[in-house]
Amino acid sequence: MTTKTRLLLKLAGATGALLLSLGVAAPQEARAELRIDITRGVSEPLPIAITSFAGSGGRDVQMGADISKVISDDLERSGLFKPLDPRGFLQTPDQLRSGEPRYQDWKALGAQALVAGNTTTGADGRMKVDFRLWDVAAGQYMQGLSYSASPQEWRRIAHIVADAIYKRLTGEDGYFDTRIVYVAESGPANARKKQLAIMDQDSANHQFLTDGQTLVLTPRFSPTSQEITYMSYFNKKPRVYLFNIDTGRQEVLGDFPGMTFAPRFSPDGNKVIMSMAQNGNTDIYTLDLRTRRQTQLTDAPGIDTGPSYSPDGQRIVFESDRGGTQQLYVMGADGSGVKRLTFGEGRYGTPVWSPRGDLIAFTRQRGSSFAVGVIRPDGSGERILTEAFHVEGPTWAPNGRVIMFFKDLPSGDGRGRNAKLYSIDITGANERRVSTPVDGSDPAWSPLIP
Amino acid sequence: MRMKFLALAAVALLAACESTPNDAANGANTGAQQSSVRPGSAEDFVVNVGDRVFFGLDRFDLSPEARATLDRQAKWLQTYGSVTVTVEGHADERGTREYNLALGERRANSVKNYLAAKGIPANRVNVVSYGKERPAVVGSNEAAWSQNRRGVTVVN
16 A cells, blocks of 8 residues: 555444545656546546455455445446456456556556555454555556445445546546435336335435335435435325435425425525415425525416525526426526526426536427436526437436436336436436336435435 | 217217226216216216316316316305315326426316306315326327326315
């Protein structure tokens, strides 16, 4: 290990203490950087050799192999990396553990980057994982980091390592140490069973949060805590609820006379913004979670819904049919200064502001197809990422580079809809199925796990 | 010519009824069915009055046919003055989820407001929207969508 300076950070994860040691990268790395420019849409993913992490005992060896696989899969799914087949590797994990890489060997394989690591279990039962990253072409060391955690946390450690590699090679924060909450669907189309479910971003650790007795829709993560806001038909009274992931506690939000729906958190997590429909009119309200004060933000006749805050909390994008058809609008956080954003042909809905602030994702309906696209907050640069019979409901990875949404095919021959989750790069490249045990819709991406 | 068109329309309605047995068109049913139904019951309302009205694409105004159905509903509700109902508003699948929830609420309120204008007090009529979550007819075609853009009055 070349890492010497260590910084201990206490990570308050859902499952308890996870210690992270950050090794500061060696200083001689300043010349010709190995760097992926992810703004252009990568046509050729970067070939990377990820060796099985070394371990000293049988259990550590297996754990090392598992960790390396999770890292490899994360990076591969991003579409920016091409992990090389380990069967061609000429240096063993143990050789890399102690010595320098034989750069010529790795170059001959076509690798541009090389990752090696090490897994040990301490006397206290805690697992220690460290990894090193090399630039093969330049023949130089780039980065080394070390982590310790309970062995149950091994997948999180792998995701954190993958995030570190992603960040070192792209210059952008990663998004692998995250979770997805979504609506798991089963049963016939006219009596669809819908339940909240949560899983890691790579579909591991899947778990149902509700039992499916009650129709639930549109979950969204809190930016600051282990909470989800969503809509439930509990007692046939459709209202916005709060769900605590740790305790399973569910709580109706606010005391509204009409249906509340389309909830999202404010960026500071202190408010939930939502719509209320009453007497055929739908307006946007906020509920302050501390004071429980309800504030009405819009009063136009018509449907105002799908509100989403800008990351600085100063503005709100929403959809409204006040101009005749469903279009996107932006207003101040107090409801002032409403300005129409979309003027394109078709109907625009489900706006979601990127965590980076630079783009707003939306669903567009035009003619016989639906599309998911992005537009700048000033209304310029509208771009469609994917189009199909039905796609809907974009949600952002915390780094603002990847969008998840759901897609389904027309139903026919007695077969109902079968929504599935997909992810896509904001360049429009790398559209992929996100695996779920049953059908899925309404995905919401968590922030990086604290 | 006109007769021919009506005959075709009747065939279309019957075809629709096969997949939606509770369709408003069942109001035309007669005889044996009527006699087996207890007057004032939920079944009486569905079979002899017609429990639903249909809406145009992204519309919530009431067609003449819808108003005729609601006139029958209002009359029935006046006859059975202790009955309360819930109007369920629905949308077809060709819209985004949240917008369709709002649209279903609009449609349910169109029904409620019409019944109110015909003398049915608001406190006897509850509304709920299901958006696109509970289609009456499963299918990705206009025939199904037109059956799913609906307001259904359910006897509580």
